[in-house]
Amino acid sequence: MFKSIVGRILSMLLVLWVIITVTFVLMHAIPGGPFTAEKALPEAVMKNIEARYRLNDPLPKQYADYWANLLRGDLGPSFKYESRSVNEIIAEGFPVSAELGLVAVTLSVLIGIPAGMAGALYQNRWPDHLVMLLATVGISVPSFILATLLIFCFALWLRILPAAMWGSPEYVILPALALAGMPTAFIARLTRSSMLEVLAQDYIRTARAKGIAPFTILWRHALKNALLPVVTYLGPMIAAIFTGSFVIESIFAIPGLGRHFVTSIYNRDYTVILGITVFYSALLVLMNFLVDLAYLWLDPRIKPEGED
């Protein structure tokens, strides 16, 4: 157990190193510097700017500097907004994104798991067909389309919810629904199929033969095992919700990290792109690690070496 946790921490650090290096290399592979604007700047000004942001140093030195700053928790200044650092941008946007993401994750788990269980319990009858139909539609409709449909229905037509912006709780509802759509559908499908697998096993038949009430069998015996694949999916799901929030935040004009990311792409604000990528990736790698730990703890059958 201990050995496998250490192994996972090591591989997490390796992943982080790869992420940071790849991102750094990609950002420096861009033809033209970040200050090549439509209107060419005078050469002296260009030199000054490059010296200020240390773009003239040899690449290995820039890489080392970036790491040194990173280890102190400093992601550097924004190229576009002179007075702001990447750290400030992240500190400002992240709480908003986290709140939205948390609501979306909760929604998708709370709706997806019961829906999948209902599908498995009534296999090949109408509740199952309904769940599977909705779930397939759910994974087929991109979040930005769901978002605009929701805006159209609830904000423009029924006029009961705000179409955009951020503030009081009612502003969370539409973007959270749009964000939760696809993960909910995926969780429902996953829960259904793994539940079907569990329900076909001998120990469930034994429980049934002993005369245990169907609800108790489902709740006490089947659910925990059926949820294992869902737990595995939680890591990628959190990733999907976070990256999905890029577009959702842009559509709903929510001042979160995702919108900053999209704006920084439009602006070609490289330090911000780099900083947010590193931050997001680190966060997601950490989440995956926690999910792995939860998995080890939930399923004693898992071999510590991580054999397939």
Place this chain on the structure above:
Amino acid sequence: MDFSPLKPTAEMLQKQTRPHLGFRQDAWLRLKKNRAALAGLSIIVFISLLAVFGPMISPYSYSDQTLANANQPPSAAHWFGTDNLGRDLATRVCYGARISLAIGIVASLINLGIGVLYGGISGYFGGRIDSVMMRIVDILYGIPLLLYVILLMVVLKPGLLNVFIALGLVYWLRMARIVRAQVLGLKELEFVLAARVLGASPRRLIFGHLLPNSLGPIIVTLTLSIPEAIFIEAFLSFIGLGVSAPMASWGVLASEGVVTLRSYPFQLLWPAVAISLTMLGFNFLGDGLRDALDPRMRR
């Protein structure tokens, strides 16, 4: 009563209990019974026909601007209406189908190529090669891939070819894992041993024996990765990193439609319906193929 074993006669041994079916016939029979999969297949065929013939039949071109006709609602002349530059939306949606389907198919084929090669080699040689190669895949798997597609597009500049490259380079991991798992399971079986005893080269073993026998899961993964690629391209176009104007994928059309959502909602409706229908079609077909090709693999 007589419990002695029955003597098998020549006639009994030759009697067929059911007609012999090849892999393809068997799969097709099972697929035909699945109504959702057939519906998916019909949607895909329909949209492909629109993509091929739509722009040819239409009297308009996808890039002709007639500003006098801007933002017209659907009418007899313009079935889907026109956009803010007076371009015929029906033509643009059909043309968008070409781009989006091309992206889905080409990106998936690149994934297929890389994934099959990588997974096949890793699974076939096993041992240390396998553990190193799979370790690399594991590490790449931990990276949030969509972020890197976005970064690659920033670096490469938007454009059709670069969308192919970015998607192809990043999304082959799942294919590699599935091929490797298949090859690993198959290579210990007797028919492979027989081929090896007969002196087949590794290349012949991989491409002639192991891969053809893993076709089921490969086809399923391929079918399901096409909508994923279309989806990601739509996403990229939506944030301004997909194909460049005047080319139009469905994602471009959708992001143009969002701008005018309040006044002309139909401009978003068509690309949204097209994307969702296509995704639905491929997902239904993929699920059906999974049941038809490999009843054991469930998820």
